[in-house]
Amino acid sequence: MKKKRYFSRGAMFVLCLVFSVLFLLPTVLTFTNSFMSESEIRSNYGMIFSSAGGGFVSEKVNLKFIPDKVTLSQYISGLIKSPNYLLKYWNSILLVLPIVILQVAIASVAAYSFTRWRGKIRDGVFFFYVILMLMPYQVTLVPNFLVSQWLGIINTPWSIILPGMFAPFSVFLLTKFMRRIPYSLIEAAKVDGANEWQVFTKICLPECRSALYSIAILVFIDYWNMVEQPLILLKDADSQPLSVFLSNINSGEIGLAFAMASVYMIPSLLLFLHGEEYLVEGIANQGSVKG
Amino acid sequence: MTDRRKEQRNNKWRDLAASLCFLSPSLLGVGVFFIVPFGVVVYYSMIDGVGTRNFVFLDNFTKLLSNSAFLMAAKNTLLFSALAVPLAVVLSLALAVLLEARIPGKSTFRTFFLSPMMVPVASVVLIWQVLFNYNGSVNEWISLFGADKIDWLQSDYNIYVVVLLFLWKNLGYFMILFMAGLANIPKELLEVADVEGASESYKFFAIKLRYLSPTVLFVTILSLINSFKVFREVYLLTGDYPLGRLYMLQHFMNNTFRSFDYQKLSAAAVIMAVVMVVLIALLFKIEDWFGKDVEG
Numbered sequence: 001m002k003k004k005r006y007f008s009r010g011a012m013f014v015l016c017l018v019f020s021v022l023f024l025l026p027t028v029l030t031f032t033n034s035f036m037s038e039s040e041i042r043s044n045y046g047m048i049f050s051s052a053g054g055g056f057v058s059e060k061v062n063l064k065f066i067p068d069k070v071t072l073s074q075y076i077s078g079l080i081k082s083p084n085y086l087l088k089y090w091n092s093i094l095l096v097l098p099i100v101i102l103q104v105a106i107a108s109v110a111a112y113s114f115t116r117w118r119g120k121i122r123d124g125v126f127f128f129y130v131i132l133m134l135m136p137y138q139v140t141l142v143p144n145f146l147v148s149q150w151l152g153i154i155n156t157p158w159s160i161i162l163p164g165m166f167a168p169f170s171v172f173l174l175t176k177f178m179r180r181i182p183y184s185l186i187e188a189a190k191v192d193g194a195n196e197w198q199v200f201t202k203i204c205l206p207e208c209r210s211a212l213y214s215i216a217i218l219v220f221i222d223y224w225n226m227v228e229q230p231l232i233l234l235k236d237a238d239s240q241p242l243s244v245f246l247s248n249i250n251s252g253e254i255g256l257a258f259a260m261a262s263v264y265m266i267p268s269l270l271l272f273l274h275g276e277e278y279l280v281e282g283i284a285n286q287g288s289v290k291g
Numbered sequence: 292m293t294d295r296r297k298e299q300r301n302n303k304w305r306d307l308a309a310s311l312c313f314l315s316p317s318l319l320g321v322g323v324f325f326i327v328p329f330g331v332v333v334y335y336s337m338i339d340g341v342g343t344r345n346f347v348f349l350d351n352f353t354k355l356l357s358n359s360a361f362l363m364a365a366k367n368t369l370l371f372s373a374l375a376v377p378l379a380v381v382l383s384l385a386l387a388v389l390l391e392a393r394i395p396g397k398s399t400f401r402t403f404f405l406s407p408m409m410v411p412v413a414s415v416v417l418i419w420q421v422l423f424n425y426n427g428s429v430n431e432w433i434s435l436f437g438a439d440k441i442d443w444l445q446s447d448y449n450i451y452v453v454v455l456l457f458l459w460k461n462l463g464y465f466m467i468l469f470m471a472g473l474a475n476i477p478k479e480l481l482e483v484a485d486v487e488g489a490s491e492s493y494k495f496f497a498i499k500l501r502y503l504s505p506t507v508l509f510v511t512i513l514s515l516i517n518s519f520k521v522f523r524e525v526y527l528l529t530g531d532y533p534l535g536r537l538y539m540l541q542h543f544m545n546n547t548f549r550s551f552d553y554q555k556l557s558a559a560a561v562i563m564a565v566v567m568v569v570l571i572a573l574l575f576k577i578e579d580w581f582g583k584d585v586e587g
Contacts, residue, residue: 008392009392009393009394012389012392012394013394013395013396015389016389016390016394016396016400019386019400019403019404020400020403020404022459023403023404023406023407023459023462023463024403024406025418026407026410026414026415026418026419026459027406027407027410029418029421030410030414030417030418045421063421063422063428106316106317106320107317109313109314109316109317110313110314110316110317110318112313113310113311113312113313113314114314116309116310116313117306117307117309117310122310125314125318129321131568131571132321132325134512134516134567134571135564135567136516136519136520136563136567137519137520137541138519138540138541138544138559138560138563139329139560139563139564139567140325140329141544141560142328142332142544142553142556142557142560143324143325143328143329143331143332143560144324144328145548146328146331146332147323147324147327147328162320162324163324163325165320166317166320166321166323166324166325168317168321171317196309196312196313200313221408221409225409225411225412227412227523227526227527228520228522228523228541231545232545232548243411243412243413246411246412246413246414247412247413247416247527249413254417257413257414257417258414258417261410261411261413261414261417262414264411265409265410265411265414268408268409269409272405272406272408272409276402276405279405280401280405280467283464283467283468283471284467284468284470284471285471286468286509
């Protein structure tokens with residue numbers, strides 16, 4: 001009996017290992033291939049990306065993890081020789097940081113309202129937020145576009161930042177966290193003569209500090225890799241974030257694309273490694289749709 | 292009226308005022324950026340043109356429903372969701388159960404499974420091209436076994452390639468949701484089942500799955516939404532007009548955008564919203580029915 005259990009646990013471990021390899025493969029490939037020279041890239045993948053340049057092209061595609069010769073040339077040509085990528089990187093930061101900060105700020109006030117005052121109508125409004133959160137981008141796209149036009153902010157970063165600020169995702173998640181704060185804490189503060197704003201800033205916010213962090217990470221990762229919104233709302237290539245521009249790197253510069261993707265991954269990677277526990281908590285607490 | 296009643300009434304108004312104060316920034320933004328414009332979209336879907344503004348009621352919808360591009364896009368999107376959503380739910384639950392077993396390195400595996408979340412779309416697409424191009428690695432591998440090369444991206448197979456990409460990207464996230472759900476099942480219940488000599492499969496289907504039904508619902512809805520988002524990858528992988536079964540609703544919307552046909556676009560957005568609301572309501576009903584005796 002016992003032996004059989006050990007066996008199945010071993011099998012599970014092996015299964016996990018296999019899955020891990022599959023899950024990690026693209027990430028690792030991106031990193032390691034970013035250290036290859038353009039000629040090595042060309043000889044490995046020339047069959048797939050018909051590059052303009054000449055040189056040796058291997059007949060078979062060569063999926064390689066370890067570069068023959070480690071070189072930083074891709075990073076140098078992407079980051080130092082031309083200002084283009086750094087500019088787009090800066091665009092990404094200018095779009096994503098305001099969205100993360102403002103979305104979480106606005107959501108925390110709204111979540112307090114949904115936590116502190118319950119009732120049929122208020123719960124109905126909350127449910128409406130949930131439905132709104134669940135609408136695919138295809139539905140909100142046209143409204144977004146129309147408002148941006150009316151406000152005259154189309155082709156400016158505001159056309160992405162403003163709708164992003166009010167996205168209901170954070171409200172939903174933060175409300176779930178806040179409703180877990182023991183009600184006695186709030187009541188005690190009220191008895192001591194605190195007003196609502198004080199209850200909110202002195203009790204609610206400190207209580208859900210880790211929730212705020214985990215929501216910020218989730219929102220950051222989501223917007224950092226956005227493609228659809230800038231594609232439609234920012235026609236001007238100079239103002240587009242790197243997430244969109246990465247895909248415009250032409251097929252002659254695959255190595256460069258790997259290097260820039262690696263650089264682009266760094267902020268989310270750091271957040272991920274530093275805040276993985278928070279991230280997991282943030283996902284886990286979404287739990288179910290009902291409050 | 293007694294004083295006490297008056298006071299209660301005052302409190303009620305004060306509560307309403309306070310709750311509105313806290314909610315108003317969000318409500319204002321949601322109103323301006325989502326509700327009002329969506330109302331306009333509904334209006335646009337029922338007039339014949341932004342210039343003439345004649346009310347035509349359902350004409351735009353009937354026109355859209357006989358538009359072959361829209362129908363193909365809707366069919367492909369549905370097909371994709373029908374393939375991807377059940378697979379995502381089942382596989383992520385399986386992964387969660389796998390990690391629930393006491394195996395060494397559990398949290399490391401969790402990190403690995405979550406890692407696809409942060410990879411930029413562009414580099415995912417590059418890797419997928421290296422793997423699934425006609426001259427790519429996968430064809431190299433299968434030719435080792437003597438099989439013929441398959442044109443993965445330019446044939447009807449491309450939908451499977453994208454399903455694979457969708458699963459790779461989302462399974463980790465859903466797995467976390469299921470792990471949280473599994474952790475919430477009352478331990479005593481499982482212990483009782485053990486004492487009564489219940490089999491593993493009975494414990495899973497009769498106990499765990501029922502308690503997980505809210506999570507199953509949530510993961511189903513999330514993966515449904517994310518399956519609409521897969522356009523990102525498809526667009527970068529195959530461009531504006533992909534071959535095979537990959538012409539999705541978002542392609543249709545994007546291409547209609549370029550021709551500024553607001554009536555067509557609005558009608559499509561309204562149809563999608565209605566379909567989503569109906570689907571979500573349906574899922575709620577199923578969940579209510581399935582998990583009714585474990586609720587609360």
